[in-house]
Amino acid sequence: MERLASYVSGAWVSGSGKAATLVNPTTEEPIAEASTEGIDFARALSHARDVGGPRLRALSFAQRGELLLALSRVIHANRDALIDVAIQNGGNTRSDAKFDIDGASGTLAYYAELGKQLGDARFLVDGEGEKLGRSPRFFGYHVLVPRAGVAVHINAFNFPAWGLGEKLACALLAGMPVVSKPATSTALLASRIARLFVEANILPEGAFSFIAGAPGDMLDHLGGQDVLAFTGSADTGARLRAMPAVVHGSVRLNIEADSLNTAVLGPDVASGSDTYRMFLREVSRDITQKAGQKCTAIRRILVPSAIEAEIKDELVALLRDVKVGDPALEGVTVGPLATAAQLRDIRAGIQKLSAEASIVLGDGAFQRVGAQDGKGYFVPPTLLHCKDPDAARDVHQHEVFGPCATIVPYDGSSARATDLVRRGGGMLVGSVYSDDRAFVTDMIFGLSPYHGRLYFGSEKIADQTPGPGTVLPQSVHGGPGRAGGGEELGGRRGLAFYSHRAAIQGARPILEAALDLKSS
Numbered sequence: 001m002e003r004l005a006s007y008v009s010g011a012w013v014s015g016s017g018k019a020a021t022l023v024n025p026t027t028e029e030p031i032a033e034a035s036t037e038g039i040d041f042a043r044a045l046s047h048a049r050d051v052g053g054p055r056l057r058a059l060s061f062a063q064r065g066e067l068l069l070a071l072s073r074v075i076h077a078n079r080d081a082l083i084d085v086a087i088q089n090g091g092n093t094r095s096d097a098k099f100d101i102d103g104a105s106g107t108l109a110y111y112a113e114l115g116k117q118l119g120d121a122r123f124l125v126d127g128e129g130e131k132l133g134r135s136p137r138f139f140g141y142h143v144l145v146p147r148a149g150v151a152v153h154i155n156a157f158n159f160p161a162w163g164l165g166e167k168l169a170c171a172l173l174a175g176m177p178v179v180s181k182p183a184t185s186t187a188l189l190a191s192r193i194a195r196l197f198v199e200a201n202i203l204p205e206g207a208f209s210f211i212a213g214a215p216g217d218m219l220d221h222l223g224g225q226d227v228l229a230f231t232g233s234a235d236t237g238a239r240l241r242a243m244p245a246v247v248h249g250s251v252r253l254n255i256e257a258d259s260l261n262t263a264v265l266g267p268d269v270a271s272g273s274d275t276y277r278m279f280l281r282e283v284s285r286d287i288t289q290k291a292g293q294k295c296t297a298i299r300r301i302l303v304p305s306a307i308e309a310e311i312k313d314e315l316v317a318l319l320r321d322v323k324v325g326d327p328a329l330e331g332v333t334v335g336p337l338a339t340a341a342q343l344r345d346i347r348a349g350i351q352k353l354s355a356e357a358s359i360v361l362g363d364g365a366f367q368r369v370g371a372q373d374g375k376g377y378f379v380p381p382t383l384l385h386c387k388d389p390d391a392a393r394d395v396h397q398h399e400v401f402g403p404c405a406t407i408v409p410y411d412g413s414s415a416r417a418t419d420l421v422r423r424g425g426g427m428l429v430g431s432v433y434s435d436d437r438a439f440v441t442d443m444i445f446g447l448s449p450y451h452g453r454l455y456f457g458s459e460k461i462a463d464q465t466p467g468p469g470t471v472l473p474q475s476v477h478g479g480p481g482r483a484g485g486g487e488e489l490g491g492r493r494g495l496a497f498y499s500h501r502a503a504i505q506g507a508r509p510i511l512e513a514a515l516d517l518k519s520s
């Protein structure tokens, strides 16, 4: 069986000893294994810092952007082969696989263009300068310079391509070398991409390293110039926060974690209207796409009590004929969950929610198209209905990371909607479907502090958006509270995490010349 290798200190290395097994979640057959035993992580980090860092920092934004464009093209040129790997190891349908892989190449291409716009500079001047003394000559600026360490990226199992690409894009453009570690269970796709990157010989030596398997003692070797960007469960995030390197060494940490995202249907939305159809389409897409294994997927569906029965019927009609099964087959919309552990967690999670909400779809036996009897980690689209959201706790707080969402009624007022949504305790994305400006205003003020992103569906854009579940590089991604308190992407903002802001004080003409600024 193939043993996935890590790329560290400029060479491919296979770990020794006992390995973790990667399986095909449709058939449960083992397809690869990974181990990092014996890898010298301290040396790997030093190599990235000392060899990759200076080489990247010597380049301008435009030159770093050219590297990103070349990486994006490599992914795109190998798209079909990568889609096959995502089907095999991730249980993705073709459409799910494209979502992940095109997300990676698209985000790299977006940051490539940003690099071009930032041009010949190697660091950013942050805001306007200010006079610091009585004389206008004593002046101050702030600069954002690349941090002199290494950026370690740890990703979740659900987006092996996009997770790698989006973090890599920001770090490399900012001028930091990267060590990227995907989740082991679905690492085959990330491993193929890493190999393509290395073989294409695009990046300067030391700018990119790749870990296939457990992180070993790697994080113990992080220091004050390094950063750690993590995506995964809140439990693992909490463990990372408590690491001595973070607590005592000021390692900069970004956490992207769980989220109980909500879609709110406004009281103004009439049955059958464009906004109404958009709402139903986007809710059902979030339940089925990637078998619901999206951190941005809608988990709670808030609908005015007056039409809760109607919405329930509409969603059941949209979801009941969805084909679940072998994701390689045409017509199958929902593939398996990625791992046996996910299957256990999702079944237990649905059980938990069913104590507070009734299951209206997804209970009992279901057909698995093209799957072997008793094999595969399948869960059908599951819809629950919570009659009494005030008595419920898990509906608001327990993320079931699968094809599952709960309808929650509210009285149609913005105050009640805000109160219920906030019970999720901090979220990545909230969506509101309404054409009523007063309702939208109330939602912006009431919900923004609890979200990284708010998405407003309305008639005017009904057929022009990919829905709230798609993370776009122009807007920030992350969320407060339960969602981890992190922030990624957001165009230029995404570079800040990998940069150090320093105040620069001195004689204005000297600073202007050094920073290549023109006096106004």
Ligand code: NAP
Pocket (backbone or CB within 6 Å): 154, 155, 156, 157, 158, 159, 181, 182, 183, 184, 185, 213, 214, 215, 219, 231, 232, 233, 234, 235, 236, 237, 239, 255, 256, 257, 258, 259, 294, 295, 399, 401, 428, 478, 483
């Ligand atoms: P996980 O179990 O926390 O694992 C995430 C990553 O952390 C994996 O690469 C894992 O490596 C690594 N890891 C685990 N323990 C570690 C430790 N002690 N030290 C260092 N690294 C460690 O989460 P998951 O099951 O892969 O992901 C599912 C969760 O991620 C969901 O709750 C979902 O909401 C969240 N998620 C959030 C976002 C977001 O952007 N906010 C995006 C996607 C997913 P191994 O695989 O080798 O154990």
